[in-house]
Amino acid sequence: MSSSVETPEEDVSVPGRITIRDVAKAAGVSIATASKALNDRGRMTPETRARIQTAARDLGFTPNAVARALVSQRSFTIGLLTNDTYGRFTLPVAAGLSAALIDRGVSVFLCAFQDDPEAARVNLRAMQDKCVDGLIIAGKRIDRGLPIELPRLSMPVVHVYSLCGDDDIGFMPDDRAGAALAVQHLIGLGRRRIAHVTGPLAFAAVAQRTEGWADALKAHGLAPFGAPLNGTWSEGFGYSVGQAWAALPPSERPDGVFCGNDQIARGVIDALTLAGLNVPRDISVVGFDNWSVFAEATRPPLTTIDMNLQEMGRQAGLVLLDMVEGLPVERGLRRLPCRLVTRQSCGVPPPA
Amino acid sequence: MSSSVETPEEDVSVPGRITIRDVAKAAGVSIATASKALNDRGRMTPETRARIQTAARDLGFTPNAVARALVSQRSFTIGLLTNDTYGRFTLPVAAGLSAALIDRGVSVFLCAFQDDPEAARVNLRAMQDKCVDGLIIAGKRIDRGLPIELPRLSMPVVHVYSLCGDDDIGFMPDDRAGAALAVQHLIGLGRRRIAHVTGPLAFAAVAQRTEGWADALKAHGLAPFGAPLNGTWSEGFGYSVGQAWAALPPSERPDGVFCGNDQIARGVIDALTLAGLNVPRDISVVGFDNWSVFAEATRPPLTTIDMNLQEMGRQAGLVLLDMVEGLPVERGLRRLPCRLVTRQSCGVPPPA
DNA sequence: CTGAAAGCGCTTACAG
DNA sequence: CTGAAAGCGCTTACAG
CATH class of the missing domain: 1.10.260.40 (lambda repressor-like DNA-binding domains)
Incomplete structure (x- = not known):
């Protein structure tokens, strides 16, 4: 013993x-x-x-937060409910959220669960039992909510990167403007035949990014280079598109591509490179996500759009806190601007 | 208004x-x-x-967990302190942890922070104020602790994937045996000239995986194919190694490679493929991590070692709960077995 | 078998 | 300016 x-x-x-x-x-x-x-x-x-x-x-006295919570009816905790177990979106959001709240004395419970209603219910229930002051509901796509009823939930809720009703309060990236940013960059580099290859049509983000592509083209009097190509959000899809282009004569290929995410962009680049083409010389490629582990490892490293998810988490936390404190908060969706991150997949911009 | x-x-x-x-x-x-x-x-x-x-x-009564915590002196919460903001290791651990604890009524606070002492202290302090019943300390390498003193912390602590002193209680993957698993797989496929390319020597995991490589070779009477190649944990490093091999005559190349992580493995494969070699026909490649977004996207998909991090989180949570409840718990480090995940980067095993 | 009392650690009116 | 009292919502001895 x-x-x-x-x-x-x-x-x-x-x-x-x-x-x-x-x-x-x-x-x-x-x-x-x-x-x-x-x-x-x-x-x-x-x-x-x-x-x-x-x-x-x-x-060395530190007040017992539990006792304080009991009397003040505020636990100084919030719950982060998410079905994004992979963490691609939730993790940066959580980082921004925690960092913003730790100074105000509030801690966050992480409830990540598979996408089934029972798990969602159990976790929501746990948060209610723990008397959290508020809830962040985070998802992995902007057109789906969590599989839970939030029936007249007595606590304030902020939605992040997930479905947000008109009466809800939520945050999303401005996908459309972000996409336009990407395309403007290509145009600024002298590209004129700009294609778009992206994820499944069922995703709202796909439609919005496609609109942004069309917006920027139109603003510069350019025609879309072919219809948008929709497939899965995978390297494999990008790769097959790249292969198909490589088999075409140069005059029938795009000279710039805006991809719906970084994985697709990487697939496109890998296929083009393997076929002997050069990125960015022959074709400039922009991705979307700035998922560093992809964006930095691609040869050449990806120029891409960053959704500022961390900032989104920060702002969501601050708004939730306002609500907890009873401050008036505008209902509705906030769209946060994206930003362009320049690496080497587009070539050097012309001197300004 | x-x-x-x-x-x-x-x-x-x-x-x-x-x-x-x-x-x-x-x-x-x-x-x-x-x-x-x-x-x-x-x-x-x-x-x-x-x-x-x-x-x-x-x-619809649900007991107020705060009131219960105050009287029972147990908050039914634990803290997960980590400097792995990227979440590569912590996320699967957190998933296993939460899933195991939610049934027992305990919720987990996520405290992810950059690797500086001040942030660590603030977060530790927050957990003490919130009266968590215990702490999981999770890192991103097994030979470093968090930059905090845990000075006679009054609550139980379990270390996961981070430095674990002799008097501590902790969990790590059995890197050495996991590596041997990878190499045995290559040998079983008929490979005999098995190289090893991996991360920086400063990592304890590197040394352990290298030992596993040597173990398996020795057990089959094979000599190492050259010295282990140490570089960064990146695709770029793997790529440069692959390029160098591709330039060699076949007789001087390995016919099998065990890589220290999936990113290196992918870099090796990409370089070999681009140089016209075929994986797995010419060279079989095994990775380490089973980071699905890499392992599945590599062409061909990676055979690799999975550290069972989710299971590790589950067990860590259960042990921590035992400690919270005052049960006797063995001190020391537990090494959990890894498992081989077979995809297509090694070829088909011979019929059994 | 059931209830009155005390108390977990703190805060907030309300007296003095 | 300072303290006694009541109470947040629950549980746990201890009486009846």
Whole structure:
């Protein structure tokens, strides 16, 4: 038994955690006064306040958040509910969210679950039991919600990268403008025959990015180079498109491609390269996502669109906090701007 | 102002959440009795118990976890502290952890932060304030801890995929045996000239995987094919190695390669393919990580080693719970077995 | 078998 | 300016 350990300290003489009672005693005041001093509330002589705060510091007192939650009816926790178990979207969102909230004393419960209603329900229930102050609902596509009813949920909710009804409050990237950014970049580089290869039509993001492609083309008086090519969100699809292009005479190929995501872009580039073509010399390629592990590893590294998911998480957290505090918040969807990240898959922009 | 919304319901007549007081009243008993009935504790007539439980169900009562935490001195929450903001390792771990704990009523706080001591301290502090019952410390390499002192932390801690002292309790993959698995697979396929290309020497995982490579070779009376090649954990490094091999006459090339991770493996394969060689015909390649987005997208898809990180998270959670409950737990490191995932980068195994 | 009381650690009116 | 009291929602001895 000597190699095993009873977890709770056996030394019962150690009273465990320092409570406000301990600091009150040490400072020679009542716990009510101690509480007010520590929260910078109420009125008392500066000396008393200082004495109490010093005592607290000396004892290493940290208020018990559970007790505080019980009386204040605020737990200073929020829940992040997501069906994005892979974390492609949720992880940057969670990072921005946590970073923004940690300073305000709020922590976030991560509830990532497979896309089935039962799991969703169990996790939602857990969040209610834990009395979270609010909920972030995050998904992996902007046209689907989680498989849960949020029936008159008594707590505020912010939707991020998932379906957002008119009466909801939510955040999404401005896919359309982001796509236009990509295409403008290609045009600025002198490309004129700009194709678009992207994901399945069923995704709202696909339609929006396709519109952005058309917008930018139109703004420059350019015709689309062929119809958009829709396939799966995979390297494999991009690869097959690249192969097909490589088999064509140069005059029938695009000189620029805007891809619906980085994986497709990589597939296109790999196929073109293997067929002896050069990216960006023969064809410039832009991706979408700025998924660094792809974008940086592609040869050449991908110029791509970043959705600023981390910033989205930050803003969603801040808005949720406002709602928790009862501040008025506009309903509806916020679309956050995307940004272009330039690497080497498009060539060098002409001198400005 | 009609497009904005005051978050807390304005209807004050709605008393908010159902409490145990409500169910006690509905069932015509005291709240003490209600509590016992709902927790299947104490003794009372089955009828009374049933009546109370029915009342609770009808009212939709769910116990307030905060109040329960305050009295029971257990919050039924744990913290997951990690510096793996990218989530490559932490995400599967978190998934396994949450899934295992949700059934036991415990939720997990996600604290992912950049690798600086101040952020680590702030997050650790937040977890202490929130009175978490225990902590999972997860990293992105097995030979580094988080930049925090865990000075006589009063709560139990389990380390996952990060440095684990002799007196600590932790989980890691059995890198050495996993590597041997990969090499045995190559040998079983008839490969005899088996090279090893992997990450930087400074990583303990590199040394362990290299030992596994040597172990398996030795067990079959084979000599290593050259010294291990150490570089960065990147496609780029694998690519440069592949290029160098492609330039060699076949007799000087390996016929099988065990790579330290999937990115390196992909780089090797891409370079060989671009140079006109065929994987797996000319060279069989095994990766490490089973990072699906790489392993599945590589042409051909990667045979690779999976570290079972999700299972690791599950077991870590269960052990942590045992510690929280005061059960005796063996100190020390647990090494969990890896598993081989067969795809197409090695060729078809000979009929058994 | 059931209930009144005390208490978890804190905060917030309300007296003095 | 400071403290005694009540209470957040629950559980746990302890009486009856």
